[in-house]
Amino acid sequence: MKMNQPVTRIRVRFDETDQQGVVHHGNYIRYFEVARIEFFRSIGFSYKAFEAEGFRMVVAEIQVKYQRPAYFDDILDLFVDIEKMGSASLTFKFQIKRDQEPIALGQAKLACLGSTNRPIRFPAIFREALKAAACQKGD
Amino acid sequence: MKMNQPVTRIRVRFDETDQQGVVHHGNYIRYFEVARIEFFRSIGFSYKAFEAEGFRMVVAEIQVKYQRPAYFDDILDLFVDIEKMGSASLTFKFQIKRDQEPIALGQAKLACLGSTNRPIRFPAIFREALKAAACQKGD
Amino acid sequence: MKMNQPVTRIRVRFDETDQQGVVHHGNYIRYFEVARIEFFRSIGFSYKAFEAEGFRMVVAEIQVKYQRPAYFDDILDLFVDIEKMGSASLTFKFQIKRDQEPIALGQAKLACLGSTNRPIRFPAIFREALKAAACQKGD
Amino acid sequence: MKMNQPVTRIRVRFDETDQQGVVHHGNYIRYFEVARIEFFRSIGFSYKAFEAEGFRMVVAEIQVKYQRPAYFDDILDLFVDIEKMGSASLTFKFQIKRDQEPIALGQAKLACLGSTNRPIRFPAIFREALKAAACQKGD
Numbered sequence: 001m002k003m004n005q006p007v008t009r010i011r012v013r014f015d016e017t018d019q020q021g022v023v024h025h026g027n028y029i030r031y032f033e034v035a036r037i038e039f040f041r042s043i044g045f046s047y048k049a050f051e052a053e054g055f056r057m058v059v060a061e062i063q064v065k066y067q068r069p070a071y072f073d074d075i076l077d078l079f080v081d082i083e084k085m086g087s088a089s090l091t092f093k094f095q096i097k098r099d100q101e102p103i104a105l106g107q108a109k110l111a112c113l114g115s116t117n118r119p120i121r122f123p124a125i126f127r128e129a130l131k132a133a134a135c136q137k138g139d
Numbered sequence: 140m141k142m143n144q145p146v147t148r149i150r151v152r153f154d155e156t157d158q159q160g161v162v163h164h165g166n167y168i169r170y171f172e173v174a175r176i177e178f179f180r181s182i183g184f185s186y187k188a189f190e191a192e193g194f195r196m197v198v199a200e201i202q203v204k205y206q207r208p209a210y211f212d213d214i215l216d217l218f219v220d221i222e223k224m225g226s227a228s229l230t231f232k233f234q235i236k237r238d239q240e241p242i243a244l245g246q247a248k249l250a251c252l253g254s255t256n257r258p259i260r261f262p263a264i265f266r267e268a269l270k271a272a273a274c275q276k277g278d
Numbered sequence: 279m280k281m282n283q284p285v286t287r288i289r290v291r292f293d294e295t296d297q298q299g300v301v302h303h304g305n306y307i308r309y310f311e312v313a314r315i316e317f318f319r320s321i322g323f324s325y326k327a328f329e330a331e332g333f334r335m336v337v338a339e340i341q342v343k344y345q346r347p348a349y350f351d352d353i354l355d356l357f358v359d360i361e362k363m364g365s366a367s368l369t370f371k372f373q374i375k376r377d378q379e380p381i382a383l384g385q386a387k388l389a390c391l392g393s394t395n396r397p398i399r400f401p402a403i404f405r406e407a408l409k410a411a412a413c414q415k416g417d
Numbered sequence: 418m419k420m421n422q423p424v425t426r427i428r429v430r431f432d433e434t435d436q437q438g439v440v441h442h443g444n445y446i447r448y449f450e451v452a453r454i455e456f457f458r459s460i461g462f463s464y465k466a467f468e469a470e471g472f473r474m475v476v477a478e479i480q481v482k483y484q485r486p487a488y489f490d491d492i493l494d495l496f497v498d499i500e501k502m503g504s505a506s507l508t509f510k511f512q513i514k515r516d517q518e519p520i521a522l523g524q525a526k527l528a529c530l531g532s533t534n535r536p537i538r539f540p541a542i543f544r545e546a547l548k549a550a551a552c553q554k555g556d
Contacts, residue, residue, distance in 0.1 A: 014157060014158070015157060018158070019468070034291055037291075037351070059483060063479070064479050069475075072326055073326040152450065154447050158329070159334055164307065172430065172432060173430055176490070185490075201341070202340070205336070295436035300436075
């Protein structure tokens with residue numbers, strides 16, 4: 001898979017700014033989450049249904065590199081890609097751009113929990129959706 | 140009960156400001172919630188335990204009047220009082236002050252839901268804690 | 279003007295839920311703000327440019343009536359209308375729906391501040407954009 | 418300096434939880450910021466006054482490792498320490514604990530901007546306050 005097109009775009013909300021006049025740095029974590037959910041949807045996997053069935057993905061590690069400030073009302077393109085797929089963890093890469101300008105880079109390592117709160121392998125249905133998506137894109 | 144002393148005080152966080160350089164108006168709702176939880180604690184009622192037992196309080200209506208802006212790092216006193224106690228609803232009044240200066244007024248009407256998501260009467264244990272608190276304060 | 283079509287729609291983000299499994303009630307204030315900004319845009323008025331010129335709109339009062347819970351991943355239609363236009367204040371009405379189901383109602387009274395932080399009349403350019411929009415819709 | 422005592426403690430707010438029933442992972446960034454501000458205060462440096470004079474600190478990179486979930490109403494101890502002090506950047510380490518249990522670790526690299534938005538050296542007054550604090554603690 002390649003980050004050649006945004007998985008979604010968002011418009012910066014007023015309440016996401018802080019008194020420095022820019023998007024507060026904590027909000028990028030939320031944008032990454034939006035990107036992840038939309039990425040799942042794009043490969044035919046509903047994260048909402050996944051949780052409804054008693055599973056959960058939880059973030060084990062996250063990282064953000066801030067490249068340029070973003071401002072109220074900006075339209076931001078959210079790019080997402082799989083960095084690494086283990087049996088019990090999944091690492092995402094994120095990129096946020098405004099037009100072609102780089103705004104932020106990120107990385108998040110997720111684990112999968114079953115209904116008893118124990119780490120489990122990512123479900124087969126999910127791994128297959130990922131694989132199918134990778135093939136389609138020629139990876 | 141009277142609003143003669145704050146139930147708790149908070150310090151405004153940096154991320155609670157917006158690009159106008161003041162606390163974003165949406166955060167007052169969250170401050171009211173902090174005040175409510177602390178009020179419950181002050182009368183010997185644990186809202187955490189209440190939810191753990193399968194009950195929930197939900198906000199049916201909320202209102203805020205903004206009197207003066209609050210700023211980053213301000214210490215805000217949160218006052219709370221019961222406006223009206225019905226069998227199936229509970230109306231709170233809130234006041235936020237910085238030193239003696241009025242910052243905001245609010246009101247919230249809450250309902251109580253049981254484990255099947257149906258409205259129920261506020262539990263007896265809760266109504267008695269409220270009454271005892273009212274008596275102590277000479278209402 | 280009439281609330282016959284949504285000014286915009288949003289998808290509920292994961293972080294907007296709380297441990298009750300629904301959208302936290304404080305977030306509706308933020309959705310109303312998104313609606314307001316998009317309403318401004320729809321009548322050809324850029325709120326971003328307005329602040330860049332040194333003006334600001336501030337919320338003096340806000341009210342929400344919660345009708346039904348909203349959930350993660352829901353698509354919400356945001357409706358907005360002018361309730362009352364005074365010389366120094368502007369009252370909005372909001373409605374949030376999921377498909378045709380009513381989720382929340384709201385009202386916000388805004389004032390306009392000039393560069394010296396003093397209340398001022400809403401600028402002529404803004405009042406004219408509002409009037410033109412009202413005429414087009416046959417009010 | 419050593420992380421032997423918390424710089425401050427906070428109580429988890431209801432709105433900071435998500436539908437997984439735990440503190441949403443994005444909020445740790447905000448807790449780190451609270452810790453940073455209180456750390457500044459503890460060495461006699463007011464971040465509020467610093468911004469009022471036209472300076473700003475901005476986050477260039479941030480990292481969080483999640484160790485255990487935190488829950489509504491938990492009391493969290495926030496520990497903070499300087500990892501590295503360069504002339505134009507400052508790296509913080511954070512630790513969040515509940516009683517003695519590790520909840521999260523973090524790191525943030527900050528830069529300092531002057532009134533023209535250009536990177537500048539951290540002001541002498543700030544570097545001296547840091548040094549004095551380090552000496553007192555026997556580093």
